[in-house]
Amino acid sequence: MSDKIAVKVDDLTVAYNYKPVLWDIDLEIPEGVLMAIVGPNGAGKSTLIKSILGILKPIAGSVEIFGKPYAKQRQIVAYVPQKGSVDWDFPTTALDVVIMGTYGSLGWIKRPRQKEKKAALEALEKVGMLPFKNRQISQLSGGQQQRIFLARALVQNASIYFMDEPFQGVDATTEIAIINILKELRKAGKTVIVVHHDLQTVPEYFDWVTFLNVKKIATGPVKDIFNDDNLTKTYGINYKVSIQE
């Protein structure tokens, strides 16, 4: 972890239709942390990363990636959407999906070539999915699909990774494989931001945490701020129930 700020969110407010989802969020994420965003359902966790990535338009506020607006920093940001957000029956192979990670650096019209394919194969290797490269994506298990998504982000070779619930509906082996890769990324000095559900694994997996429930409750090192006080503030009286889930 360095002293540089990787992601700076200022006064961010987002509303869906009539419902306010995020309110006046100020957030600074230092470079090189592995951070979990936690909060109850509907707390705006996904919304927060979608707004940072420009998928959603905020009503107010601004986002800076290493001091510049997102649009100028796309090349160094990678995104792993929720697994359920796409149709896995789409006619394409695992390798093809991973190659999509190179599209951003290719820009319009230019086609992926050997170089891109090689990068994709390396990423597949990293997530342990090389033997499945020619599989139709619907024939992969949930965990394997998640690893494909992770590989697609790895191919982008970014400095900051945003992941939306990468552990949801995956088997234990995949969970370990994914967290190992995330820790490797951190070791390489990358910043990783993960929307996370399972509170019990937070201290084990992450070194930084943000509590979110429409407002930002707290943000900082796990060892300092991951405590009952903040959990109760975030989850309210339902806190215990959420832990059991």
Next chain:
Amino acid sequence: MDITEYIKLVFTDYTLRTITLGTAILGAVTGMLGSFAVLRKQSLLGDAISHAALPGIAIAFLITGAKDGNILLLGALVSGLIGTFWIRGIISKTHLKSDTALGLILSLFFGFGMLLITFIQKQPNANQAGLDKYLFGQAATLVERDVWMMALVTGICLFVLLLFWKEFKILLFDADYTKTLGFNTKFIDILITTFIVLAIVLGLQTVGVVLMSAMLLAPAAAARQWTNSLSVMVFLAAIFGAFSGVVGTAISASENNLSTGPVIVLVAGVFVIFSFIFSPSRGLLFKQIRFIRNRRDLQLQKTLSFMFHIAETHENIGHPHAIKILNNFQGFTKGSLQKLVQKNYVKIHGAMWSLTEEGFKTAANLYNQQTQKNE
């Protein structure tokens, strides 16, 4: 008319050649773009657009008074696009759901189109004949100019498709992700939609408003069953579409009283049914066969592992046991025992059975796999 005579006619007879060529090109372009509609889960949009195009044709006629096909098509294009974007407006701005929006625009535009057409038909202007051919389509009215027009549009469409292939593909698969990569998703989206509308409008004269959606969906739905690659799917859909066009035209030309549109749709329908049933990887037939085979394998495995547990208790795995004790086991039948003997897993001596070396190993493997899975 027999088939050789027909083929000869295709090359000699101007009208037949034009129609065959026209329906083939049309089938190819709708099949190609239909793949995108199907994958975007906008299958019924085609139906709505084709109906929504009708008032455009009528208004273009009212304004220009001309029967020029291309001007009418322009009207259809504009009105189809208005319908499409209105559908989107209804879905995004009100709480009406997409099916309601589609049904609304489809029926309201169509009804308004009918009002205009019947109004035109009562006008003294005698020039109006031929507007109702857009309802059910009349391939017979295709002339060479129409075919050129179709070929031109198909060519442009193919060019754009190849140019933006990568962008189309990623947008279809994961729109949000595409946005984060910096692509202007709105532009790609409008491009695809415009071409789908264009293909539909082109087909109105040939297959008509009502059957247009099948031209768009059937080849794509059939093609999807044979491949897991987008490019192959689009290619196959184009082939299926063109083939449906040619065969449909041939059948309707060789019989009396058969309009081309419905026949083409039925031929495309046959493609769909055939693909649904006989596709090797997804088809219903092979799925059923695989299902039965799996169940049988499972039964064999269960019997084998039951035997394994009995044999395990003895030091000598080849120790014979009475067949009778197997009767307590549910999955056991004479047939399954026979199968195990055939596979050389089990030996039978009279009323006794014993595991072979091979059978023991296989069973032990099965057992290990299962315990691993449970962990």
Next chain:
Amino acid sequence: MSSAQIEIQLIASLVAIACAIPGTFLVLRKMAMISDAISHSILPGIVIGFFITQDLNSPLLIFLAALTGIITVVLVEYIQKTGLVKEDTAIGLVFPILFSIGVIMIAKNANDVHLDVDAVLLGELAFAPFDRMLVYGVDVGPKSLWIIGTILLITVALLIAFFKELKVSTFDAGLAASLGFSPAIIHYGLMAVSSVTTVGAFDAVGAILVVALMISPAATAYLLTNNLKRMLVYAVCFGVISAISGYWLAHFLDASIAGSITTMLGVFFLGVYLFAPNKGIIAVMYREKQQRIEVSLLTFLLHLKNHKEKSERHVNHLNEHINWQKVRSKTVLDLALKNNMIYIDKHIVSLTEKGEGFTSKAITYIITNKDAQIEDMKDDFFLFRG
């Protein structure tokens, strides 16, 4: 008005009512396109029925055609279940194929079948009064009137008898099943009624208008109310008014009655779509704009509450830091001043007591999502009315 004119309007109105009732449930159950599919795919049923009975108005024909409607629904659901294609592709495949079979059946037997595909699709209401119903030689009115009247009576009877079941299964299928109403029976019952209505109405107004009469009044009503009973009443009203005004439009333009009725349906829908008090486009856009201002205001107040340091509360900060392009920061500032939420002292903005209280309340609302605490705020703020 001649008696034929009255009869036509009567038939059209009855068709409109008979369509609006199942249509309301189709729209609520997100199955509007099924009605489009049914309206086309009944064609082969009609043709077969016609071969047998030689009478477009015979009950057997209606039964056969309605059966084809049910078969369509079953077929669509079967294809969906196989997972070979996505949901709506199944609908888009089944109905054109069945319709094509119908068209070809007519074409191949053109000499025996005096059926016109145009008429099936578009109907000819103008001729309806000429086909009279004779009971023992006494003229008791047009046949279509009797047919659609009977169907309407059955529909209304079923509606009254099963209203509770329909309501529960439409809004909460799980609850319905746990209460012991089989969602499947309600579902197929509704499909059966829709099919019968479509068949009964098609020779008067045509297949496409049936779709329009089913979907548009219900959709228009849905933009005005969320209450099921009211929605039914509104839908029926829209249907009848469109039917009658459409007839006169056709009369003056000398154009197709079906087309004119649909056009009137369209006009009413467009009007409501634009001007409906809560869900119309204009209201929605106005509310969105208001909401943007109010959300900005609240964000601004919240920001003041969160930041005690003066640099964060300087007037100029509004512009450069909060980055509002959509709403001019001046509007927000003025609004806050006007409501006595803030005071400005040497270019430093601070919350007044009222502003403090308001902001705290707003935060509670936003976080708990409970309406009780903000009852009194609702009048001032659009945001909380959603």
